[in-house]
Amino acid sequence: MFKKILATTALAVGLAGAAFADDKTKVGFVYVGPINDGGWTQGHDHGRLELEKHFGDKVETVFVENVPEGPDAERVMTQMALTGTDIIFTTSFGFMDPTLNVAAKFPDVKFEHATGYKSAENVATYSARFYEGRAIQGTIAGRMTKSNIIGYIGSVPIPEVVRGINSAYIHAKKVNPDVEFKVIWIYEWMNPAKEADAAKALLEQGADVILQHTDSTAPLAAAKEAGAIGFGQASDMYDFAPAPRVSSIIDNWAPYYIERTQAVMDGTWETVNTWDGISTGMVGIGEITDAVPADVKAEALALKDAIVAGTYHPFTGPLNKQDGTPFLAEGEVADDGTLAGMNFYVEGLTGDVPQ
Amino acid sequence: MDLGSISLVAFFASLMVASTPILLAALGEMITERAGVLNLGVEGMMIIGAICGFAVAVESGSAAMGFIGAAVGGALLSMLFALLTQFLYATQVPSGLALTLVGVGLASFIGQPYVGESPPAVAKMAIPVLEHIPFFGPAVFQHDAMVYISILLTIAIWAFLKFTRGGLILRAVGENHDAAHALGYKVRLVRVMAIGFGGALAGLGGAYISLIRVPQWTDGITAGIGWIALAIVVFASWKPGRVLFGAYLFGGLTALQLNLQAANVPLLLVLPYLVMLSGVIYLAIAVAAGSWKKTLDVKPTLKTFAQFIGTGLVLLLIGVLTNYASSLDLLLLSSAPFVATIVVLVVISARSKGASNGPAMLGKIFQAH
Numbered sequence: 001m002f003k004k005i006l007a008t009t010a011l012a013v014g015l016a017g018a019a020f021a022d023d024k025t026k027v028g029f030v031y032v033g034p035i036n037d038g039g040w041t042q043g044h045d046h047g048r049l050e051l052e053k054h055f056g057d058k059v060e061t062v063f064v065e066n067v068p069e070g071p072d073a074e075r076v077m078t079q080m081a082l083t084g085t086d087i088i089f090t091t092s093f094g095f096m097d098p099t100l101n102v103a104a105k106f107p108d109v110k111f112e113h114a115t116g117y118k119s120a121e122n123v124a125t126y127s128a129r130f131y132e133g134r135a136i137q138g139t140i141a142g143r144m145t146k147s148n149i150i151g152y153i154g155s156v157p158i159p160e161v162v163r164g165i166n167s168a169y170i171h172a173k174k175v176n177p178d179v180e181f182k183v184i185w186i187y188e189w190m191n192p193a194k195e196a197d198a199a200k201a202l203l204e205q206g207a208d209v210i211l212q213h214t215d216s217t218a219p220l221a222a223a224k225e226a227g228a229i230g231f232g233q234a235s236d237m238y239d240f241a242p243a244p245r246v247s248s249i250i251d252n253w254a255p256y257y258i259e260r261t262q263a264v265m266d267g268t269w270e271t272v273n274t275w276d277g278i279s280t281g282m283v284g285i286g287e288i289t290d291a292v293p294a295d296v297k298a299e300a301l302a303l304k305d306a307i308v309a310g311t312y313h314p315f316t317g318p319l320n321k322q323d324g325t326p327f328l329a330e331g332e333v334a335d336d337g338t339l340a341g342m343n344f345y346v347e348g349l350t351g352d353v354p355q
Numbered sequence: 356m357d358l359g360s361i362s363l364v365a366f367f368a369s370l371m372v373a374s375t376p377i378l379l380a381a382l383g384e385m386i387t388e389r390a391g392v393l394n395l396g397v398e399g400m401m402i403i404g405a406i407c408g409f410a411v412a413v414e415s416g417s418a419a420m421g422f423i424g425a426a427v428g429g430a431l432l433s434m435l436f437a438l439l440t441q442f443l444y445a446t447q448v449p450s451g452l453a454l455t456l457v458g459v460g461l462a463s464f465i466g467q468p469y470v471g472e473s474p475p476a477v478a479k480m481a482i483p484v485l486e487h488i489p490f491f492g493p494a495v496f497q498h499d500a501m502v503y504i505s506i507l508l509t510i511a512i513w514a515f516l517k518f519t520r521g522g523l524i525l526r527a528v529g530e531n532h533d534a535a536h537a538l539g540y541k542v543r544l545v546r547v548m549a550i551g552f553g554g555a556l557a558g559l560g561g562a563y564i565s566l567i568r569v570p571q572w573t574d575g576i577t578a579g580i581g582w583i584a585l586a587i588v589v590f591a592s593w594k595p596g597r598v599l600f601g602a603y604l605f606g607g608l609t610a611l612q613l614n615l616q617a618a619n620v621p622l623l624l625v626l627p628y629l630v631m632l633s634g635v636i637y638l639a640i641a642v643a644a645g646s647w648k649k650t651l652d653v654k655p656t657l658k659t660f661a662q663f664i665g666t667g668l669v670l671l672l673i674g675v676l677t678n679y680a681s682s683l684d685l686l687l688l689s690s691a692p693f694v695a696t697i698v699v700l701v702v703i704s705a706r707s708k709g710a711s712n713g714p715a716m717l718g719k720i721f722q723a724h
Contacts, residue, residue: 034463034574036470066575151617184616191578194609196569197373201613204365217471218569239471351619 069094151202374606383556398581399458404558429558634663
């Protein structure tokens with residue numbers, strides 16, 4: 001019954017929408033955090049603003065921030081779809097199933113889900129190869145640490161985050177065989193108080209470099225107080241440069257949002273699975289500050305160039321899994337399927353990946 | 356596994372920092388509830404305090420001014436609740452929930468220009484002489500002033516409720532507003548003041564997060580701490596000492612689980628012993644208090660002690676049987692502060708005689724005739 005009402009309403013709104021809004025493409029964004037979090041959501045919202053700038057009057061954008069991952073997300077997406085939105089970007093892993101559920105009810109609306117792995121006729125997925133950036137961070141971290149202890153604040157234990165930890169560890173270990181990683185999971189994408197507590201716990205236990213996969217700048221504030229260093233996450237976090245923020249991974253979604261919106265306008269939109277890295281600019285490496293010695297900076301930039309040129313892949317064998325079983329043979333490169341589902345640590349990391 | 360990498364001094368210090376905002380907010384809410392008013396807007400008042408304190412501190416360059424601004428901000432927002440519930444006779448539960456929504460939205464609005472700003476640093480205030488005691492000095496006596504203020508406030512509120520006429524009036528209003536009214540006490544005035552006090556303390560708690568614990572401003576910075584404070588008031592059966600205990604237990608377990616994760620130690624390996632140790636400490640305190648009062652309820656005391664030890668043994672058994680399974684452990688790690696705080700406070704309040712169901716007039720509307 002409810003579905004029927006929904007469908008009828010959708011039809012009515014769809015007709016009305018067709019009558020009024022065919023000159024403007026309406027683009028919706030569903031955010032997991034606030035648009036000024038200084039990190040992940042701010043990065044997406046920056047993409048939205050660039051999109052508006054690029055198309056001017058031809059687009060209208062709407063967004064809802066602070067949407068919890070769960071049933072509430074479906075409500076928000078349904079609302080957007082009902083109000084004539086042509087394409088909806090849902091920008092958190094936990095929106096995956098809600099996106100598919102809502103997409104099934106609105107076959108004429110295009111959906112784009114960030115960082116997930118389930119797609120449909122009208123659901124495309126897109127993500128960035130953040131692990132490429134993590135390789136560069138790991139290199140800097142391994143060179144910069146004096147205590148040989150690197151703290152890592154994990155958010156939610158999904159493959160994307162595990163991949164980042166592995167990539168950072170592999171490259172820190174490569175330049176500094178004595179390095180040790182301490183990982184704290186906080187099970188949230190953003191919780192400034194908990195992030196600050198986690199950072200402090202890591203610093204108290206001897207870490208002098210903090211890597212974070214959480215969205216607020218709280219860990220950088222803690223690092224600053226302790227005289228340690230850290231990295232910007234998702235957005236540049238340049239307010240904390242030149243130290244503690246010595247570099248950053250910047251998510252640059254604008255070109256993708258522009259390209260996909262253009263496809264909707266042209267009627268050429270198709271479901272795709274996009275996974276771009278540093279080479280296309282989807283992953284940006286923020287300026288490496290002077291707090292990093294010149295030779296380390298050069299080494300990090302050389303690694304970046306090799307990744308861009310395609311001559312080096314961060315997951316290249318020989319690598320073993322944490323339990324010692326072989327993962328990649330000498331010279332072997334991990335395929336995208338393995339990377340997308342990565343739920344294990346590589347050899348040398350301690351602790352368990354939460355299942 | 357590296358238990359040795361946890362510095363106990365640093366752990367106790369971070370425990371006190373993590374507990375202070377919860378303690379402040381819970382104390383305020385306790386006073387409000389003792390006056391018979393249920394204000395569920397703690398989270399909203401906290402976050403308003405967090406941004407007001409942050410903004411005032413940044414503009415004035417003084418953290419002390421920031422805390423004053425936070426108390427004023429929290430109290431002002433609570434006056435909205437007072438207006439709705441005490442003058443327009445709106446139902447308290449939805450009014451409180453609405454207050455949270457208003458507070459969170461308003462804080463986000465006020466906070467727009469302050470994202471990325473750094474507040475003035477808050478100086479540590481070491482207590483002379485005491486700070487030099489080995490271990491306890493650095494762990495307990497080298498904090499910022501707000502930590503001490505929060506503990507002094509706990510004592511002051513306890514004394515106020517127990518020994519003063521004002522405390523008696525407050526409790527009378529909370530237990531039977533008609534009788535208090537008949538005696539000539541101004542029920543509405545008392546309640547408005549209690550609501551304002553609760554708002555001010557929630558504001559201080561919020562500012563402690565944005566000025567000291569994090570310290571910076573981002574949307575949603577309080578992240579549910581107001582709700583925890585609210586729960587602690589109930590589980591602590593509206594008693595200041597237990598509110599302090601509950602807040603420190605929660606803060607302590609939060610700090611512990613982060614430290615254990617960093618040290619890569621399974622929680623199940625330490626939790627059983629911690630629970631049993633708590634039992635021993637409880638027994639010692641009960642015996643000491645009993646001999647001080649010259650009475651000791653031997654049977655219930657031993658029963659509670661046995662419950663602690665029993666729980667510890669069960670946890671130990673689970674740990675051994677599952678070989679300290681990481682999945683179970685991680686479930687425990689993230690939920691432990693919540694579960695343990697509730698269980699412990701429930702056990703305590705269930706055993707003490709006459710431990711209340713709360714103020715009798717809690718949440719009831721009073722209309723003077």
